[in-house]
Amino acid sequence: MELTGAQALIKSLEMQRVEVMFGLPGGAILPVYDPILDSSIRHILVRHEQGAGHMAEGYAQVTGRPGVAIVTSGPGATNVVTPLANAYMDSTPLVVISGQVATAAIGTDAFQESDITGITMGVTKHNWLITDAADIPRVVAEAFHVATTGRPGPVLIDMPKDISNATMNWYWPELADLDLPGYHPVTVGDPSLVREAAELLLAAERPVLYVGGGVLKARAAEVLRELAERTGIPVVTTLMARGAFPDSHPLCLGMPGMHGNYTAVTAMQRSDLLFALGSRFDDRVTGKISAFAPEAKIVHVDIDPAEHNKVRRADVAIAGDCRLVIEELLVALGDLGLPHSEATAGHPGGSPSDASPGAASVPGTRAASFPRERLGPWRAQVSEWQHQFPLGYDRNPTGGALKPQFVLEQLRDATPDDTIVASGVGQHQMFASQWWQFDYPYTWVNSGGLGTMGFAVPAAIGAKVGRPDRMVWAVDGDGCFQMTAQELVTASSERIPVKIAILNNAYLGMVRQWQEMFYEERYSEVYLSPDLPDYVGWAESMGCVGLRVESPGEVGPAIDKANDIDDRPVVIDFRTDAFEKVYPMVAAGASNDDIVVDPAHGQGGR
Amino acid sequence: MSAYGVDRKHHILSVLVENKAGVLARVAGLFSRRGYNIFSLAVAPSDDERLSRITIVVDVESAPLEQIVKQLDKLIPVVAITELDPAFSRERELLLATVSVDTQTRGQVIQLVGVFEGKIVDVGFDRLTIMMAGAPSKVDDFEELIRVYGIVELQRTGRVALPMLDRSEGRSTSTVGGRALGLATSHSPTSHSGTSHSAASDHTEKAG
Numbered sequence: 001m002e003l004t005g006a007q008a009l010i011k012s013l014e015m016q017r018v019e020v021m022f023g024l025p026g027g028a029i030l031p032v033y034d035p036i037l038d039s040s041i042r043h044i045l046v047r048h049e050q051g052a053g054h055m056a057e058g059y060a061q062v063t064g065r066p067g068v069a070i071v072t073s074g075p076g077a078t079n080v081v082t083p084l085a086n087a088y089m090d091s092t093p094l095v096v097i098s099g100q101v102a103t104a105a106i107g108t109d110a111f112q113e114s115d116i117t118g119i120t121m122g123v124t125k126h127n128w129l130i131t132d133a134a135d136i137p138r139v140v141a142e143a144f145h146v147a148t149t150g151r152p153g154p155v156l157i158d159m160p161k162d163i164s165n166a167t168m169n170w171y172w173p174e175l176a177d178l179d180l181p182g183y184h185p186v187t188v189g190d191p192s193l194v195r196e197a198a199e200l201l202l203a204a205e206r207p208v209l210y211v212g213g214g215v216l217k218a219r220a221a222e223v224l225r226e227l228a229e230r231t232g233i234p235v236v237t238t239l240m241a242r243g244a245f246p247d248s249h250p251l252c253l254g255m256p257g258m259h260g261n262y263t264a265v266t267a268m269q270r271s272d273l274l275f276a277l278g279s280r281f282d283d284r285v286t287g288k289i290s291a292f293a294p295e296a297k298i299v300h301v302d303i304d305p306a307e308h309n310k311v312r313r314a315d316v317a318i319a320g321d322c323r324l325v326i327e328e329l330l331v332a333l334g335d336l337g338l339p340h341s342e343a344t345a346g347h348p349g350g351s352p353s354d355a356s357p358g359a360a361s362v363p364g365t366r367a368a369s370f371p372r373e374r375l376g377p378w379r380a381q382v383s384e385w386q387h388q389f390p391l392g393y394d395r396n397p398t399g400g401a402l403k404p405q406f407v408l409e410q411l412r413d414a415t416p417d418d419t420i421v422a423s424g425v426g427q428h429q430m431f432a433s434q435w436w437q438f439d440y441p442y443t444w445v446n447s448g449g450l451g452t453m454g455f456a457v458p459a460a461i462g463a464k465v466g467r468p469d470r471m472v473w474a475v476d477g478d479g480c481f482q483m484t485a486q487e488l489v490t491a492s493s494e495r496i497p498v499k500i501a502i503l504n505n506a507y508l509g510m511v512r513q514w515q516e517m518f519y520e521e522r523y524s525e526v527y528l529s530p531d532l533p534d535y536v537g538w539a540e541s542m543g544c545v546g547l548r549v550e551s552p553g554e555v556g557p558a559i560d561k562a563n564d565i566d567d568r569p570v571v572i573d574f575r576t577d578a579f580e581k582v583y584p585m586v587a588a589g590a591s592n593d594d595i596v597v598d599p600a601h602g603q604g605g606r
Numbered sequence: 607m608s609a610y611g612v613d614r615k616h617h618i619l620s621v622l623v624e625n626k627a628g629v630l631a632r633v634a635g636l637f638s639r640r641g642y643n644i645f646s647l648a649v650a651p652s653d654d655e656r657l658s659r660i661t662i663v664v665d666v667e668s669a670p671l672e673q674i675v676k677q678l679d680k681l682i683p684v685v686a687i688t689e690l691d692p693a694f695s696r697e698r699e700l701l702l703a704t705v706s707v708d709t710q711t712r713g714q715v716i717q718l719v720g721v722f723e724g725k726i727v728d729v730g731f732d733r734l735t736i737m738m739a740g741a742p743s744k745v746d747d748f749e750e751l752i753r754v755y756g757i758v759e760l761q762r763t764g765r766v767a768l769p770m771l772d773r774s775e776g777r778s779t780s781t782v783g784g785r786a787l788g789l790a791t792s793h794s795p796t797s798h799s800g801t802s803h804s805a806a807s808d809h810t811e812k813a814g
Contacts, residue, residue, distance in 0.1 A: 121628075121632055129627075129628075180682060181624060306680055309673075
């Protein structure tokens, strides 16, 4: 069967069972847009290519399937560099197809030419410039394979216009036909290292499971829960792992890091064993690295061996897929005598006398006293911190100011438990991570590593496309919203009913917070105005319902109204307190021991 | 240690890569992006036409070296990385230099070239172009000695290296990758750090 390169590309995407792609056509990609008309793949026409990339990321994060974006050459391709960089930092599987000028014109500074494979080399897992139409099916298969296996990540396929117009004889490669001699991601952990890790885990007195985004990538939430419950070890979930372990679970300590809660941060600091699962000792988690968890031994499970010993030397470093390694670990723990169920896992700080029947049945072994007796004091200490230093904010502010945390609590309580929440970057992101209750995996979509403002709106749209059955809310800042709001036109025209909560404090709030705290209140270029633009008018002009909320009493009714609308996007402009800051906070470069809990609430700096 | 020498802390990475467009840019880009310093770099096709060999000399402590090796290994076109321990490998480098000579010094330079087993590759009225190959330290010495005559132009290739032939169970090299293409990488038990960066002794043999 003879096909054009363009037809072969679209057919290859169909062979990969792509159901939707996000894109915007242009000169060099024109030939590829013709067969889209005849394809089963849904194409969503974005208003800016950055939107296409973030939508594909949102789609990928909630479905676990690779997101696909398609753009033209030159500016179309450079506009998708930010989403590629974002996906690279957050290990999101993303396949971007870019048009390119004809091969004969490459290198001549042709119209809309850019060296996009060169530009994206540092922000993709790999990229390909196709120079022969016969390579198309193989390269597409390789691209999806690389994007989705090992540590997932973004890839780019650059498709010159003459290659799209050339013809080729159709074929579809087997996995064995792929030409990737240097690519062999590990999956299973080394059994002797897993055994060593299990022994450390059983010997620890103050262990913490330090869970990162890799657990979600590996679809390991269920086995993680089994591991936590069988061992009774408390769990912290990083910004990228919110939802990987239920916030409502008694063993869940929530988010650690710069704006993590006191207990999560301090439990890691005092720990004697940090069991890192798919987390990478990011500077926003560790604070000053030399002062981070000084007494802790480190077990580090990560599918990417380059993460081992990058920041903190591991005592046991296991290269492997988190789900498979946890499964191996559970077997190893069983072999070492750990009982299968821990009846009272749900009671942190349970007294030593409260021994489980499982433990009693294997008296005399070291594991018999584990974890109840061994971990009792630790869990008691942890719950004391939780009791002493809960998250807080001023619930009765003077002048009836609308607190962002209050908005989030109301939103959390008024929406279904499995609601998907997307966020941008800044104060609103931290408030959302702190105040939402994430009880299900894949319900939190945010830009963690790159910190891309403007991520929320397009990511929420992509998430809603991937999970049309779920309610999808974007929690956004006013600064972020202005960066990518035009994609609400896409959402309206494609009937994608996302809901946007703008926490409008009229500032680039996080920068403002740093200028207040570290630059003697010298506010430089952070004021945005609450009224310019008119968010309600803007939303309505884009085909959305626009609502404005100025006082706490209006919050509930507005959210209820938004929840009832299911045929178009809704934007709520919440006029929140401009002076609210995110606490707790570990200042940049400071030790996590110097965490500052909100001084306004009499809890003071530690 | 001469101007061109590196001390004992240097590491030689022999990197087998796919012979495809842009691969050198990926490797070089990785080094600059992650702030690693390349001391010298030599690239040439290997005996397998699908592969090229890049010999990179880096001058770092062992901890960053582990990162360099692992990050290199993540590049899709990188097939295998062999770290050659300078103490257990044969390093060679080639020098080409054009030297000013007059009737008095011409004979001295020719004598030096003879002592160092170099060659005169071009002769002019007041210049000689000479070639000399050898262990990098020897090349350093030679360069120092001819410098006094006046160097007009000088070019060194950067090092290439192969492991010393195994006469004992000495761990001269360690290899990452290389499972493809039937490259033999006899993995011995991993070190306590548990990385995939394990020791191997006869990495150069190819089964297929």
